[in-house]
Amino acid sequence: MLRACRRLLITTILLFAIVPGSWAQQASSAESPIDVVGKVQDHNSLDVAGLHISLPRIILADGQWYFYGSTESAVESGNFVQENGALVPSDGSEITIDMSITSHLVFFWIAIALTLLITLVMARKYKRGAGRKTEPKGWFQNLFEITFVFVRDEIAKNNIPDEKFRKFVPYLFAVFVGITFMNLFGLLPWGATATADITVTGILALFTFLITQWNASKDHWKHVFAFPGVPWPMRIILTPIEIIGLFTKPFALAVRLFANMLSGKIMIICMLGLIFIFTDFFGTAVGVGSSLLVVPLTVALYVLKAFVGILQAYIFTLLSAVFIGMAAEEHEHHEEGIEAHA
DSSP: OHHHHHHHHHHHHHHHHHHHHHHHHHHHHHTOOOOHHHHHSOOSEEEETTEEEEOOEEEEETTEEEEESSHHHHHHTTSEEEETTEEEETTSOOEEEEOOOOHHHHHHHHHHHHHHHHHHHHHHHHHTTBTTTBOOOHHHHHHHHHHHHIIIIIIIHHHSOTTGGGGGHHHHHHHHHHHHHHHHHTTSTTOOOGGGSHHHHHHHHHHHHHHHHHTOOHHHHHHHHTOTTSOHHHHHHHHHHHHHHHHHHHHHHHHHHHHHHHHHHHHHHHHHHHHHHHHHHHOHHHHHHHHHHHHHHHHHHHHHHHHHHHHHHHHHHHHHHHHHHHHHOOOSSHHHHHHHHO
16 A cells, blocks of 8 residues: 555656646746646636637626627627626626536536535435445445544534434535545646636635524524623623624634635746746756646645645634534523523
8 A cells, every 4th residue: 555655646746747847838938937827717717628618698788698608609609708807798788697507616516516416426325334334345335434433423413412413414514525525626736626716715605694694593583683681881892893703703704715726826837837937937857847846736735735725625614513503493491591680
């Protein structure tokens, strides 16, 4: 096992050492700067294994819906023109809603589809008795069971009171696996990190927010608006703070995941970008030579980013369970506080 890991690491380093060298030659001949923002932002196309795949454009402008198979076809129609990489109506009106399919959305769908597919396949195995009547079969089912039990016992059960935790396990498990997939997809040469988009993390945080408030106990709402046992002048100060706190928690969830994944992506691009910079300033030989140092560091960053991707999925899931547990918890001490105050 150790020999296999060493061979994999050496092969990865060699591949990364060869490929950036050719990139450096292309960058030197094109004399174009490294566009870091362009690498991490959302796109209306996919570049997979050398293939350029255009994605559909769905736009509402001036009260009318427009459907195109690609950005190019939208421009060819004459209804839109491209300005600074963005579509703009040619008649001078403004785009009301842009529902176009993007690269981040595609990888978000792939992550959710994989999570659903894996869960359904494993559920069928358990129904047939594998893992229920007998021991789990194969490394994949063992990994699935370890992950599920970890989310159920270490995240949900430890943070959500009583037996209430059981109904939240499917959501927390889906969030953990789905975010892990999205984070790891960004490590692929042609992949995109969907969680490096604030709209994606914002939607995930919104789901946690809605589930939290929908399942909140009556006691939770009393402590938000009434504050049993607290003098009414203090309620004037505490109530707005608690209401704001309801929204700052999901906001922190969204920003934490987004910032960590975006920064990791930028670090890798900037590290590899040193090869292009050295090539532009000192020539191809220096650029290719610098890859001997830059590429191993990038591989180390890749390993670190893979760990951070799983860690951030765990943190998002853990905090979601904590927020749900805090809202669902019943406080038994508030009546004593009222009597003491009386």
